[in-house]
Amino acid sequence: GTMNENALQYQGMDRFECRKKLVKDLQEAGVLFKIEDHMHSVGHSERSGAVVEPYLSTQWFVRMQPLADAAIELQKKEEKVNFVPDRFEKTYLHWMENIRDWCISRQLWWGHRIPAWYHKETGELYVGLEAPEDSENWEQDTDVLDTWFSSALWPFSTMGWPDVTAEDFKRYYPTDVLVTGYDIIFFWVSRMIFQGIEFTGERPFKDVLIHGLIRDEQGRKMSKSLGNGVDPMDVIDKYGADSLRYFLATGSSPGQDLRFSYEKVESTWNFANKIWNASRFALMNMDGMTYDELDLSGEKSVADKWILTRLNETIEHVTQLADRYEFGEVGRHLYNFIWDDFCDWYIEMAKLPLYGEDEAAKKTTRSILAYVLDQTMRLLHPFMPFLTEEIWQHLPHQGESITVSQWPAVVPEHTDTEAAADMKLLVELIRSVRNIRSEVNTPMSKQVKLYIKTSTDEIASRLEANRSYVERFTNPSVLKIGTDIEAVDKAMTAVVSGAEVILPLEGLINIDEEIARLQKEFDKLTKEVERVQKKLGNEGFMKKAPAHVIDEEREKEKDYVAKRDAVQKRMAELKG
Known part of the structure; x- marks a missing residue:
C-alpha cells in the first residue's frame, strides 16, 4: 500500500524534475549507495529535438x-x-x-487506423473490416498502420x-x-x-x-542539415524543365548515384537550343508542305541516303537500349546523331539543294528533313517532352500529339551501306582539310589547291561522284582526285581511309612568316616546359603539394612537351 502512495506523489511531474526528486528521496531513505556517470546514446525527436523516453508497449506484428x-x-x-x-x-x-x-503499428496522428476494437467492460478484442455492431461499448485502437x-x-x-x-x-x-x-x-x-x-x-x-541518389557537385548526399539541396524549380526557371529532365534521365546508369551539376544542365540546355535552331531552319524551308505531300521516293543524294541510314541505326540502338533501361547510352546515341550527323552535317549539305534551282531535289530534301526530324523528335520525346511536342506540332504531322504517336521503327529499305561509307569518307576528308587550314591559320574563305591521292580507282570514282560536296566544303581553287597524283615538294598532308589529302604549301602560307611564327611559339612552349619541370624537381613542392595538384602539373608537362614537339616537327617540315 505504502509503495503506491509514495509513487503517486511523483504523478504529473516533469520527468527531469522527477528524476532529481527520486534521487533525493532515495538518498534521504538511506538506500542509495553510489552514483556513477554512464555514457549511452539517447534518442531525440527529429522534429522537436526532445529526448525520447523508451517504454515497453504492446504492438501489432x-x-x-x-x-x-x-x-x-x-x-x-x-x-x-x-x-x-x-x-x-x-x-x-x-x-x-x-x-x-x-x-x-505506429503511434502517429495520421494514417490508416488499425481495425481492432476493445470491449470497454470485458476487455475482449475484436478485429474486423467493419466496426462491431454495438459500437458504443467498443473502443477502437488508436494506433495507425x-x-x-x-x-x-x-x-x-x-x-x-x-x-x-x-x-x-x-x-x-x-x-x-x-x-x-x-x-x-x-x-x-x-x-x-x-x-x-x-x-x-x-x-x-x-x-x-x-x-541511385542524386548527390551534390562534391558527391555528398543532398540533405536539409547540410543545406546543399538543389531546388528543381530554380533549375527549371533558369534552364527549362526539358534540360533538367534530360540531364537526370540520361546522366546516370541504373543503380549508380548521379552528381548534380549546373554545368551539365547547361550543356543539355545548349543541346536543346541546337535542336530548336535546326528545327527552325527546317521549318523555314518547309514552304507550306503538308504531311500528305511528304515523298521519300524521289532521287536521293548521298547525304539523303546517309542520314536515313544513320536514322535507322539510331532507332535500332535507342530502342534496344531503352528496353534495357540504359538511358545514359540512349542519350549518347541521340546526342551524337542529332548534334553531329543531323545538325552539323546533314543540314549544311541540305542547303545545296534547298538554295538551288532543282525543284524535285528541293521536294526530296524537304521531305527528308521533315521525316528525320519527326522520327527524331519521337525518340527524344520521353526525355524532352515540351520541346519535342512544340517542334512536332509545327512539322507536317498526323495525329493529335506526339505523346500518342507511334514509336519509330527501322525501315529496312532506307539503309544504304554504300552511301553511308561514301559519306563517312567525305566527312573524314572535309574534316582533315579544315584541320590543316586551322593549323596554318588559313581561313575557309581563302581558296587553296587540293589534291586527293586515292589508293584505288574505285575510291577515286566514288569521290569524283561527290565532287560537288568536296568543292562546297573545302573551297579549293584546284581540285584533283586520282591514283596518279605526282608528289608535291612542300605540302601539308593528312591520311584518311583509302586516300591521302595533299595541300601544297605555296598557296596556303608565306613559308618564312610561318617559320618565324612557329619559332615564337616554340620559345614560349620551351619556357612553359622548363617552368613545370622546375616545379616538379623542387623537393619542397613535391612534399607539400596535394596529390591532385602534382598530377595536374604532370599533365601540364606532358601537354606542353607534346605541343612543343609538334611545333618543332612543323618547323623542320617547312625548312624541308
Whole structure:
C-alpha cells in the first residue's frame, strides 16, 4: 500500500524534475549507495529535438515467415520480379531469407487506423473490416498502420482491387516496371512483392529499375542539415524543365548515384537550343508542305541516303537500349546523331539543294528533313517532352500529339551501306582539310589547291561522284582526285581511309612568316616546359603539394612537351 502512495506523489511531474526528486528521496531513505556517470546514446525527436523516453508497449506484428517463403519461391519461377541491375536481387533475397516479424503499428496522428476494437467492460478484442455492431461499448485502437504497410498495397489497390474484375486491374496488373531508389528496397519493394503474392497470387510488377541518389557537385548526399539541396524549380526557371529532365534521365546508369551539376544542365540546355535552331531552319524551308505531300521516293543524294541510314541505326540502338533501361547510352546515341550527323552535317549539305534551282531535289530534301526530324523528335520525346511536342506540332504531322504517336521503327529499305561509307569518307576528308587550314591559320574563305591521292580507282570514282560536296566544303581553287597524283615538294598532308589529302604549301602560307611564327611559339612552349619541370624537381613542392595538384602539373608537362614537339616537327617540315 505504502509503495503506491509514495509513487503517486511523483504523478504529473516533469520527468527531469522527477528524476532529481527520486534521487533525493532515495538518498534521504538511506538506500542509495553510489552514483556513477554512464555514457549511452539517447534518442531525440527529429522534429522537436526532445529526448525520447523508451517504454515497453504492446504492438501489432505481421508474421513474416510464410510471406517471405512465398516471395523467395517466386524468384525461382519464370514469372519472377526482374531487378535492374540484377545485383540488387541478392540484396533483396538476403533480406527475405533473414526476415524478422514486422511491427506494423505506429503511434502517429495520421494514417490508416488499425481495425481492432476493445470491449470497454470485458476487455475482449475484436478485429474486423467493419466496426462491431454495438459500437458504443467498443473502443477502437488508436494506433495507425506503418506507412509501408499501406503503400505496399499501391500496385493493385489503385487498379480497383479487391474487385478483381475491375477493368484496370484486368488490363494493367501485373504492372510493367517500378522505378525506385536502392535505399527503399526493403521498406517498399519487398513489401509490395509479398503483399502482391498474398493478395493477388502473382508478382505486382515485371521489372524493378533501381536508380541511385542524386548527390551534390562534391558527391555528398543532398540533405536539409547540410543545406546543399538543389531546388528543381530554380533549375527549371533558369534552364527549362526539358534540360533538367534530360540531364537526370540520361546522366546516370541504373543503380549508380548521379552528381548534380549546373554545368551539365547547361550543356543539355545548349543541346536543346541546337535542336530548336535546326528545327527552325527546317521549318523555314518547309514552304507550306503538308504531311500528305511528304515523298521519300524521289532521287536521293548521298547525304539523303546517309542520314536515313544513320536514322535507322539510331532507332535500332535507342530502342534496344531503352528496353534495357540504359538511358545514359540512349542519350549518347541521340546526342551524337542529332548534334553531329543531323545538325552539323546533314543540314549544311541540305542547303545545296534547298538554295538551288532543282525543284524535285528541293521536294526530296524537304521531305527528308521533315521525316528525320519527326522520327527524331519521337525518340527524344520521353526525355524532352515540351520541346519535342512544340517542334512536332509545327512539322507536317498526323495525329493529335506526339505523346500518342507511334514509336519509330527501322525501315529496312532506307539503309544504304554504300552511301553511308561514301559519306563517312567525305566527312573524314572535309574534316582533315579544315584541320590543316586551322593549323596554318588559313581561313575557309581563302581558296587553296587540293589534291586527293586515292589508293584505288574505285575510291577515286566514288569521290569524283561527290565532287560537288568536296568543292562546297573545302573551297579549293584546284581540285584533283586520282591514283596518279605526282608528289608535291612542300605540302601539308593528312591520311584518311583509302586516300591521302595533299595541300601544297605555296598557296596556303608565306613559308618564312610561318617559320618565324612557329619559332615564337616554340620559345614560349620551351619556357612553359622548363617552368613545370622546375616545379616538379623542387623537393619542397613535391612534399607539400596535394596529390591532385602534382598530377595536374604532370599533365601540364606532358601537354606542353607534346605541343612543343609538334611545333618543332612543323618547323623542320617547312625548312624541308
